[in-house]
Amino acid sequence: MEHVKQKGVPQNQYTMCWLDYKRCEDEEYLKKVIPFISNIFILDNNYYFRNAALELKEAIKNIFGVEPNIQTTSYLDFHHGTLIGKLGNEVIEKFLEKEEKEQIGNEGFLIKVVATKTQNIILLVAKTESGIIYGTFELINRLRVKSNLSSLYIIENPKAPLRVINHWDNMDGSIERGYAGSSIFFSNNRVKRSLKRVRDYARLLASIGINGVVINNVNVRGKAIWLITPKYLPELSEIAETFRLYGIKLYISINFASPIYIGGLSTADPLDPDVFKWWQETVKTIYSYIPDFGGFLVKADSEFNPGPYVYGRSHADGANMLARTLLPYGGVVIWRAFVYNCLQDWRDTKTDRAKAAYENFKPLDGEFLDNVVLQIKYGPMDFQVREPVSPLFGGMEKTNQMIELQITQEYTGQQIHLCYLGTLWKEILEFDTYCKGKGSYIKRIVDGSLFGWKYCGFAGVSNIGSSINWTGHDLAQANLWTFGKLAWNPDRSVEDIAKEWILLTFGDDKKVVENILWMLLNSHRIYEKYTTPLGLGWMVNPGHHYGPNPEGYEYSKWGTYHRADTKAIGVDRTSKGTGYTLQYHPHWQKIFDDIEKCPENLLLFFHRVPYTYRLKSGKTLIQFMYDSHFEGAEEVDVLIQKWEELRGKIDEDIFNRVSERLKMQKEHAIEWRDVINTYFYRKTGIPDEKGRLIYP
Numbered sequence: 275m276e277h278v279k280q281k282g283v284p285q286n287q288y289t290m291c292w293l294d295y296k297r298c299e300d301e302e303y304l305k306k307v308i309p310f311i312s313n314i315f316i317l318d319n320n321y322y323f324r325n326a327a328l329e330l331k332e333a334i335k336n337i338f339g340v341e342p343n344i345q346t347t348s349y350l351d352f353h354h355g356t357l358i359g360k361l362g363n364e365v366i367e368k369f370l371e372k373e374e375k376e377q378i379g380n381e382g383f384l385i386k387v388v389a390t391k392t393q394n395i396i397l398l399v400a401k402t403e404s405g406i407i408y409g410t411f412e413l414i415n416r417l418r419v420k421s422n423l424s425s426l427y428i429i430e431n432p433k434a435p436l437r438v439i440n441h442w443d444n445m446d447g448s449i450e451r452g453y454a455g456s457s458i459f460f461s462n463n464r465v466k467r468s469l470k471r472v473r474d475y476a477r478l479l480a481s482i483g484i485n486g487v488v489i490n491n492v493n494v495r496g497k498a499i500w501l502i503t504p505k506y507l508p509e510l511s512e513i514a515e516t517f518r519l520y521g522i523k524l525y526i527s528i529n530f531a532s533p534i535y536i537g538g539l540s541t542a543d544p545l546d547p548d549v550f551k552w553w554q555e556t557v558k559t560i561y562s563y564i565p566d567f568g569g570f571l572v573k574a575d576s577e578f579n580p581g582p583y584v585y586g587r588s589h590a591d592g593a594n595m596l597a598r599t600l601l602p603y604g605g606v607v608i609w610r611a612f613v614y615n616c617l618q619d620w621r622d623t624k625t626d627r628a629k630a631a632y633e634n635f636k637p638l639d640g641e642f643l644d645n646v647v648l649q650i651k652y653g654p655m656d657f658q659v660r661e662p663v664s665p666l667f668g669g670m671e672k673t674n675q676m677i678e679l680q681i682t683q684e685y686t687g688q689q690i691h692l693c694y695l696g697t698l699w700k701e702i703l704e705f706d707t708y709c710k711g712k713g714s715y716i717k718r719i720v721d722g723s724l725f726g727w728k729y730c731g732f733a734g735v736s737n738i739g740s741s742i743n744w745t746g747h748d749l750a751q752a753n754l755w756t757f758g759k760l761a762w763n764p765d766r767s768v769e770d771i772a773k774e775w776i777l778l779t780f781g782d783d784k785k786v787v788e789n790i791l792w793m794l795l796n797s798h799r800i801y802e803k804y805t806t807p808l809g810l811g812w813m814v815n816p817g818h819h820y821g822p823n824p825e826g827y828e829y830s831k832w833g834t835y836h837r838a839d840t841k842a843i844g845v846d847r848t849s850k851g852t853g854y855t856l857q858y859h860p861h862w863q864k865i866f867d868d869i870e871k872c873p874e875n876l877l878l879f880f881h882r883v884p885y886t887y888r889l890k891s892g893k894t895l896i897q898f899m900y901d902s903h904f905e906g907a908e909e910v911d912v913l914i915q916k917w918e919e920l921r922g923k924i925d926e927d928i929f930n931r932v933s934e935r936l937k938m939q940k941e942h943a944i945e946w947r948d949v950i951n952t953y954f955y956r957k958t959g960i961p962d963e964k965g966r967l968i969y970p
């Protein structure tokens with residue numbers, strides 16, 4: 275569903291987001307930088323290094339108006355220019371210290387400046403093809419923000435091994451939970467023939483350090499089941515080749531029952547030898563087309579998708595069977611933990627959906643093969659505006675894990691509302707699970723350092739589509755950017771990450787940077803205030819999930835209830851209630867169990883609370899609800915005002931597009947405010963202390 279029509283924009287037109295290179299107007303900087311960029315030397319005439327050199331050349335041409343020569347050389351005859359080379363090359367190594375060489379990891383890179391009387395050289399060095407492309411974009415971006423060359427020195431390695439974007443793209447071109455147009459990969463049940471946009475997408479992703487892409491929806495239905503067959507593999511191999519140039523591996527979501535659908539077998543039982551053989555053959559075929567194929571993403575026994583439970587087998591049986599077929603080629607199985615009873619009876623108060631993933635997977639800890647990774651949504655429910663972190667993180671020490679974040683804004687305003695997610699993600703990543711004592715942060719679990727995992731990392735559900743600006747809301751580009759940057763280095767501050775995005779996207783005007791930064795950093799807080807604060811969640815319209823509906827999910831089968839009556843609201847998930855808190859390590863169990871200690875922004879997630887309960891501020895719960903909704907809706911005006919102050923300083927098309935969305939945000943925030951306030955007023959009969967208008 276795309277809420278805003280793009281008037282008169284041809285399908286094949288689009289901007290390049292933070293890679294839209296603008297001319298540097300600073301003559302001083304240009305003068306300083308010219309000697310370092312007027313030549314580009316490549317030492318190995320390798321296809322990938324050459325591509326990196328071409329990227330750099332194109333960027334320099336656009337930014338500085340000079341066209342560097344690309345020269346292939348094998349000996350030391352250069353004095354001025356940028357030298358792109360691979361670790362191990364003799365000429366390159368002359369410039370490096372031993373420790374420097376040791377510090378460059380597989381996907382990492384080094385940027386170092388040599389400035390002497392006779393030499394003005396920027397060295398860009400990596401161990402691998404992917405490292406060089408990441409380093410190239412980093413160098414380009416450093417030049418764009420006018421970094422001081424005399425102090426430019428960077429050695430970077432990604433913290434997490436897997437940094438993967440998940441597309442929920444269907445083969446008819448639609449995107450499940452997509453708010454930015456249609457798929458750039460598929461249309462009319464075909465793979466799209468033009469690779470230009472895919473290539474530009476690969477460039478965007480490489481510039482934020484992504485190394486994997488799953489191009490089809492985890493709900494694998496119809497024609498998509500056949501993507502793993504020669505019917506589609508020739509075209510997928512072209513997509514894979516395009517991504518490969520930018521250090522990105524292709525993955526495919528599969529249907530667990532494929533042996534039945536495609537192979538004509540009578541079963542998909544993971545322990546059946548014929549099923550194994552069928553997968554083995556299928557995987558062999560895939561690798562004959564895509565030699566560096568990343569692996570499978572699997573949504574099994576989840577929301578009507580088939581899985582091992584159908585045959586009385588465990589998720590470990592299912593995942594391991596696939597893992598064995600992929601192992602000889604270095605492929606992985608990314609197995610989703612999003613397993614719960616989606617046919618719950620709302621009258622059943624014993625079953626708690628929040629407990630489901632842990633109940634299904636915790637008993638299997640230690641049973642998964644090494645090339646299986648469990649992909650876990652950040653919270654126990656489903657990407658609500660706020661949830662506690664899933665207790666599976668730090669709950670399965672012997673199982674590789676990835677955290678799944680939703681870049682697309684399903685429950686966070688669908689790219690109509692401005693809702694920057696970096697602030698929320700950072701809080702999640704900094705959460706200390708205490709699984710190995712103090713300091714057992716989520717970020718250290720998913721980057722592999724806490725348990726020494728080889729396969730682990732970040733998965734982000736894509737927010738892009740065919741729209742002119744890729745993400746519908748122009749400022750939603752910051753969410754994609756931030757996902758990549760946090761996956762690369764979760765220790766970075768989001769202020770820093772967001773600011774870098776603004777500088778590269780909008781330039782360095784002080785007011786522009788200041789205002790957009792404020793808008794981004796405050797937007798999730800504001801959205802939370804006028805929608806569902808205190809960890810409440812789920813008060814959305816069923817199906818499409820946009821806009822308020824306080825009981826939209828109250829009598830449904832999805833296990834998503836707040837059980838509000840006239841006295842209290844929320845589910846008691848403490849050890850005395852559904853027992854959900856028992857899934858956490860004792861440190862958190864005690865805190866979440868205690869209504870006085872429970873972080874207030876999660877109060878209604880963990881507790882059933884009377885409306886007259888007093889919060890730490892002294893306010894009653896009901897008064898907090900009213901205040902939060904009035905204030906939140908009001909604060910949208912600040913977002914609008916901050917944007918309005920930038921009129922004339924921002925490209926007009928972008929300015930107008932964002933203005934239009936902010937206007938809709940305001941209208942819809944008012945709708946949220948009034949519907950939720952009226953709901954609570956009608957339930958409780960308690961008036962607003964401040965006498966503001968609540969519709970009776």
Ligand SMILES: CO[C@H]1[C@H](O)[C@@H](O)[C@H](O)O[C@@H]1C(=O)O
Pocket residue numbers: 442450451492493573577612656
């Ligand atoms: C792809 O399906 C999605 C579905 O659209 C979304 O509403 C649900 O909550 O999560 C599912 C999942 O994550 O599998």
